[in-house]
Amino acid sequence: MRTHLRVRWSCYMPPRSKADPVPSWTVSDMRAKITGWMKARKWKPLPHQLAMWEAIDQGHSGLLQMPTGAGKTYAALFGLLPHLGQEQSGLLLLYITPLRALTRDLEKAIRLPAEELSLPLLIETRTGDTKASVRAKQRKRLPHILLTTPESLALLLSYADSAELFKNLKAVVVDEWHELMGSKRGSLLELNLARLRSMNPKLQSWALSATIFNAEEAAAAICGTGAKPHLITGARNRALSIRTLLPSGDDRLPWAGHLGLRMLPKVLEELNPKESSLLFTNTRSQA
Numbered sequence: 001m002r003t004h005l006r007v008r009w010s011c012y013m014p015p016r017s018k019a020d021p022v023p024s025w026t027v028s029d030m031r032a033k034i035t036g037w038m039k040a041r042k043w044k045p046l047p048h049q050l051a052m053w054e055a056i057d058q059g060h061s062g063l064l065q066m067p068t069g070a071g072k073t074y075a076a077l078f079g080l081l082p083h084l085g086q087e088q089s090g091l092l093l094l095y096i097t098p099l100r101a102l103t104r105d106l107e108k109a110i111r112l113p114a115e116e117l118s119l120p121l122l123i124e125t126r127t128g129d130t131k132a133s134v135r136a137k138q139r140k141r142l143p144h145i146l147l148t149t150p151e152s153l154a155l156l157l158s159y160a161d162s163a164e165l166f167k168n169l170k171a172v173v174v175d176e177w178h179e180l181m182g183s184k185r186g187s188l189l190e191l192n193l194a195r196l197r198s199m200n201p202k203l204q205s206w207a208l209s210a211t212i213f214n215a216e217e218a219a220a221a222i223c224g225t226g227a228k229p230h231l232i233t234g235a236r237n238r239a240l241s242i243r244t245l246l247p248s249g250d251d252r253l254p255w256a257g258h259l260g261l262r263m264l265p266k267v268l269e270e271l272n273p274k275e276s277s278l279l280f281t282n283t284r285s286q287a
Contacts (some may be wrong), residue, residue, distance in 0.1 A: 004059075025085035027057065034078045038128055050076040055230045056171075061205040063177065063214060063219035064232030068098055069278060072208040073109055080204070083170060084121075084144070091142035092166065094172045094196075096153060096189065098179045100127040101284055103147040106175065110145060121145060123220055126152050135264045142166075142197050150189040151179065157192055167201050174222060177207035190221060197224055245270070 031053070038045065045053075049071055052064055055081035065070055084092045095110070097103050103125040114121050122143035126135065128151075138146075142165055148156075156162060173194060182187035197203050207222040209215075218227035245266050271277050 014233050025082070027082040030085060034081065034113070037113055037117055045078075046075075048234055049078070051232050052076065053079040055232065056083070056204065056206075057103035059202075059204065061203075061223045061227060062228035062232065063207045063209060063215060063222060065209050065218075065231070066232040068210050069276070073106060073175070074113075074205055077110055077113075077277075080171045080173070080206075081119075088168045089141075090168045091144065091146055092168060092170050093145045094153070094169060094176065095145065095147045096150060096172065096176045097147065098149065098185065099128055099176075100149060101129055102175065103149070106147055110147075123147075126156075128152070148194070150185050153192050154188055157195055163199055166196060166199050169196065169203060169206040171206065172196060174205070176209045177209040177218060177222060178212045180200055181212075181221060183194075186221075190224075193222070194224055257265060 002227055015058065035045065048064065048066055052075045055062065064072055064075055066075075080093055090249055095103075095106060097106060107123060107125050111123050112120075114123060123135070123145045124138065124147070126138055127146045128149075140158070141155075159165070169274040174180070174189065174193075177186075180189055193205060197205070205224070206224050207218065210216060212218050215233060216229075219231045220227070223229040245263055247263060267279075
């Protein structure tokens with residue numbers, strides 16, 4: 001009896017298990033791939049994104065200040081990504097966030113274009129929620145792109161071989177800088193950034209922030225002493241209409257444990273399903 005086997009070929013790329021040297025690519029070629037990826041999604045680079053890409057190409061560090069939902073993550077990622085292809089291994093891009101939960105969301109946002117563009121990049125997170133086995137592996141060799149918190153970064157820098165771990169680092173992006181600046185966590189991060197700059201004098205440092213009062217001071221803090229920060233800002237003009245939704249007079253609210261869920265139907269009536277909406281909740285589980 002003969003058995004006929006049907007072989008089906010695919011272009012599956014197995015996930016990378018270690019941060020091998022990244023293949024070489026030119027800035028212009030990678031930027032063309034990125035804009036092509038955006039075009040396929042019917043996206044067009046916004047003015048502040050183009051401005052940040054140009055500033056990064058010129059070697060600047062600084063602050064991007066734009067409202068929530070303005071595309072700050074891809075402004076930073078797509079600006080720095082073309083500069084990572086220099087056949088170097090280990091950690092190349094460090095992304096710092098104030099919240100552990102935010103690292104997971106950002107990992108998905110960064111992994112999406114990296115996988116669809118077939119870029120051989122290892123992208124991981126390192127927080128208190130990371131498995132011990134993963135942290136142990138990262139102690140020997142960090143991924144190409146690491147998303148972490150100020151506390152986890154401080155712990156990495158406390159190791160005796162930290163200079164070896166961070167020797168190829170090209171850039172640092174600090175997300176939600178307005179949440180960290182002026183706090184103890186922000187001061188800790190500024191000290192750790194100063195140490196990273198001592199290891200890599202050409203390190204580019206960028207902060208992403210929503211509306212912040214003292215933008216010039218915030219930009220100077222992220223770049224370090226003596227540096228000339230590059231500030232990119234420009235709030236979009238929007239017509240504002242503020243309304244307050246209140247429960248009817250017959251509704252009785254509990255004295256404790258009230259989540260406001262009784263108002264949810266009224267909130268849903270105000271939403272337009274054809275447009276994006278941004279809702280704020282007290283806790284992540286409530287969302």
